[in-house]
Amino acid sequence: MSFVIAAVVVGIGTYLSRAIFILALANRRIPDSVLVMLQFVAPAVLAALVVAVLIDESGSAAIGIPELAAFAAGGATAYKTRNHIATLVVGMTVFWVVRALV
Amino acid sequence: MAVDRAIVRRAVGDAVPLYVPAIPFSLVIGLAISEAGVNPLAGWSTSWLIFGGAAQLTLITLVGAGTALAAAVMAALVVNARHLMYSAALAPTFQNQPAWFRWLGPYVLIDQVFALAMLEEKTDPVAFRTYYLSIGFTFWALWQSTTALGLALGPVVPDSWNLEFAVPILFLGLIVIGLDKSSKAAAALVGAGVTFLTAGLPNRSGLLVGALAGILAGTMIERFRP
Known part of the structure; x- marks a missing residue:
């Protein structure tokens, strides 16, 4: 295919x-039972995707301090601002800065 | 039939500001196509074949990561299952519409179109149709353009920037911004945890196991919470 x-x-x-x-x-x-399930599709699948794209072919996590710092900063920004652009900018900036430092 | 230009103008005025948050998303899709190593034109064709950012990005990044196509397709379809809710919610409004519009309308039923259309469901059928198609195809045209722009930028951006990391950041933002109750946070945590634990499964099918586990966890908590 x-x-x-x-x-x-x-x-x-x-x-x-x-x-x-x-x-x-x-x-x-x-049916109400299906509606209840559907609301969890987005968070569950997206969270699974975050992990899936960070795992390499051998099944081990390709993640270090820069990635973790970027997730923490990006997650906090998303929570505070509810803004995709701010999340992306802060997350990537922290990723680059921390990567340059460690 | 004359088109009411005032409605078209209002629709475009409503749609464009709502599109702004989607711009980085569409650029990341363009970059992800370059990263994934799929044919650029084939990758871009997802913009009009699928016209749904999360599903496009899911399909492209998973294929790029070496996932079996069938598993990537499944994952992308699961991501888009939320549209069933939109379809059901708008179905009554579409009942007094002509058949051509009931066939064409769903093609552009993205998150933003749903949000705006629900505010217009009380207007008369012709006005609703004009408004819906105007916002829908405004988003559609912008999406085709900015994903193409991202695709053009892809080869220009140095690999050392590791822009592919924007994909999980973007997904994380989508999760956090969508969290409006603790059961959804539980669904996300279980989804991520089980995907990690099942990472060794063939064809990256752990992704689907994790997603399913997350959906079940959220549903259970919702059902049995006092």
Whole structure:
């Protein structure tokens, strides 16, 4: 399976997730139990992704002091400002500065 | 049918400021395409094939990290499952709309479009349609442009900057900014912890195990909390 096919599959799946109730199931409601689960999809998957991209092929974490410092600073900035740009700028700046120092 | 230009102007005026926070996100996607070593045009095509930043970035970075395509596709689809909620919430508003719009509208149903459209659901059908398509395709055009810009910048940025580290920082920001209750924090912590513990599983399938564990943990806490 090539990357483009993968992108097409994700594209179709994404479209369906956006369209299914509008096109086909307008009179159905999502059961409350499913709604409860859906709200945890974003935090759980994103957190899993953060770890997944930091692990190398051998399964060990490719993470050091600069990365940890950047996560702490970026997380605190996101919490304080609720702003993606500030989070990215502070996180990357701390990463570069700490990396230069250690 | 004449298009109400006043509505279009108001829609564009609503959409552009909301797009600003998405600009670094789209640039990072462009950079991630360069980093991942996928064909640039194929990588950029995700912007109009998928048109969803988190899913695009998931697919691109996981493929770049050597994840099996099937697992990367699964992960990207799970990331986008939240759109089911948007679809269900907007379905009543779409019922008195023509079929072409019910087919076209969902294509641009991103987070920002949902947030703005929910504020307009009481307006008459023609005005809603004009407003929805105006914001939707404003976001769409901006997204195509700025991801392309990020792609153009990718090869220019020196490797030593390690800009790929912007990806986990961006994800961390998305998590923290979305946290509005402790059960979501628990879902994130369990998701991260289990992914780490299952890192040895083949094809990086630990990612999906971790995500599932996080979703279950959040659900359990929500259900059994006194």
